[in-house]
Amino acid sequence: MILINAIFDVKETEFDNFLADINKLIDSSKQEAGCLSYELFQSTTSENRFVMIENWADQAAVEQHNQNPDLIAFAQNVGNYVTAKPVLHVTEVATAN
Numbered sequence: 001m002i003l004i005n006a007i008f009d010v011k012e013t014e015f016d017n018f019l020a021d022i023n024k025l026i027d028s029s030k031q032e033a034g035c036l037s038y039e040l041f042q043s044t045t046s047e048n049r050f051v052m053i054e055n056w057a058d059q060a061a062v063e064q065h066n067q068n069p070d071l072i073a074f075a076q077n078v079g080n081y082v083t084a085k086p087v088l089h090v091t092e093v094a095t096a097n
Contacts, residue, residue: 001036001095002062004054007087008078012048018081021074022052028070029054034061048083059092 010018022040029038036055043049056062065071078086 001093002054002056002059003091003093004052004056004062005089006052006054008050008052008081009046009083010048010050010081011083014081017077018050021077021081022050025068025070025074028068029065032061032065032068034058034064 008018026038026040029035034057036057038054039052041051041053043051056065
C-alpha cells in the first residue's frame, strides 16, 4: 500500500477556490481503481492548513492517479492558493498477507 500525505497552507483569500478545486479532485480520485481512501482534513490549530491523506493499493494505482485530469489541473493551479510549496510525504506500507 502507498500512503501519501500532502500539506497545504492556504491563503485566506483563496479558501473557496482551493476547496472547489480540491473537492473536484477528491470526488474523481475516489472513483479510481486502486484508491483505498482520499480524504482532506483541516488543522485544528491552524485554520489555513489542510492535509490530504491518500491510500493507494500499489504504485501502479499512484501512477495511474498521476494521469487524472483533475489532479493535473489542481497541480497547475495550486500555486495560486497556497502561501508555500505543498509538502508531500510518500510512504510504502507493508501489508500483512
